[in-house]
Amino acid sequence: MIDEFHKGLEPAAAPQDGSNLRVLIVRTRWNTPIVDGLVDGAKKAMIDQHNVKPENIVVESVPGAYELPFAAKKLLEVSQIRAAEGANDLMGSVNLLDGLNLNSPTISRPASTTGTQPAAASSGPSKQAFDAVICIGVLIKGSTMHFEYICDAVSQGIMRVGLDSGVPVIFGVLTCLTEEQALVRAGMDKAGKGHNHGLDWGSGAVEMALLKNRSL
Numbered sequence: 001m002i003d004e005f006h007k008g009l010e011p012a013a014a015p016q017d018g019s020n021l022r023v024l025i026v027r028t029r030w031n032t033p034i035v036d037g038l039v040d041g042a043k044k045a046m047i048d049q050h051n052v053k054p055e056n057i058v059v060e061s062v063p064g065a066y067e068l069p070f071a072a073k074k075l076l077e078v079s080q081i082r083a084a085e086g087a088n089d090l091m092g093s094v095n096l097l098d099g100l101n102l103n104s105p106t107i108s109r110p111a112s113t114t115g116t117q118p119a120a121a122s123s124g125p126s127k128q129a130f131d132a133v134i135c136i137g138v139l140i141k142g143s144t145m146h147f148e149y150i151c152d153a154v155s156q157g158i159m160r161v162g163l164d165s166g167v168p169v170i171f172g173v174l175t176c177l178t179e180e181q182a183l184v185r186a187g188m189d190k191a192g193k194g195h196n197h198g199l200d201w202g203s204g205a206v207e208m209a210l211l212k213n214r215s216l
Ligand SMILES: Nc1c(NC[C@H](O)[C@H](O)[C@H](O)CO)[nH]c(=O)[nH]c1=O
Pocket: 028, 030, 031, 063, 064, 065, 066, 067, 137, 138, 139, 140, 141, 150
């Protein structure tokens, strides 16, 4: 029986400004063609509707949905450590600039008190911590209870990463009984009546990141 086609979430009332956000997408390598479509939808919504810079969207892959929570947790932690190091470098230079007028337009980084130049800011990976994470995967029921156990573990795990880290983690995992159900929810069904849920996840990531960053 073909179930009702989903129209997905109504788009946000208005596009939101994601131009300063950095978003991590963790995606699986199971059911790759469908996951690819969902990832594309999430990126499209963030870039086209909410002005997220393409270079501020990082995509990492894991074997399967069960690995999504661990990867989200660890990659988030690394980005937060890197951001703290970046802030520390900056504070270090401020300390080195003791007594100077920090508003001076000609300020430069002096040699450190030990006579060696402080490490130049690396041009390596971004030091901005992720403002949101989107976990994307497709679970399709097989002939055993494996599906049920993974679905429960993954949904609980992804929620816990968000609550524990204080960074919104979007649950972008389709839990389907058939491949057709997944195709419909990725907007890839032959009838063309489906809706790409990745679009909703991208918009949701921007909305929740801005909510997290909202100043009191
Ligand atoms: N059957 C599906 C899986 N199974 C693999 C697990 O997610 C996991 O990678 C494995 O148990 C090793 O820990 N993963 C999916 O993403 N989708 C499936 O349909």
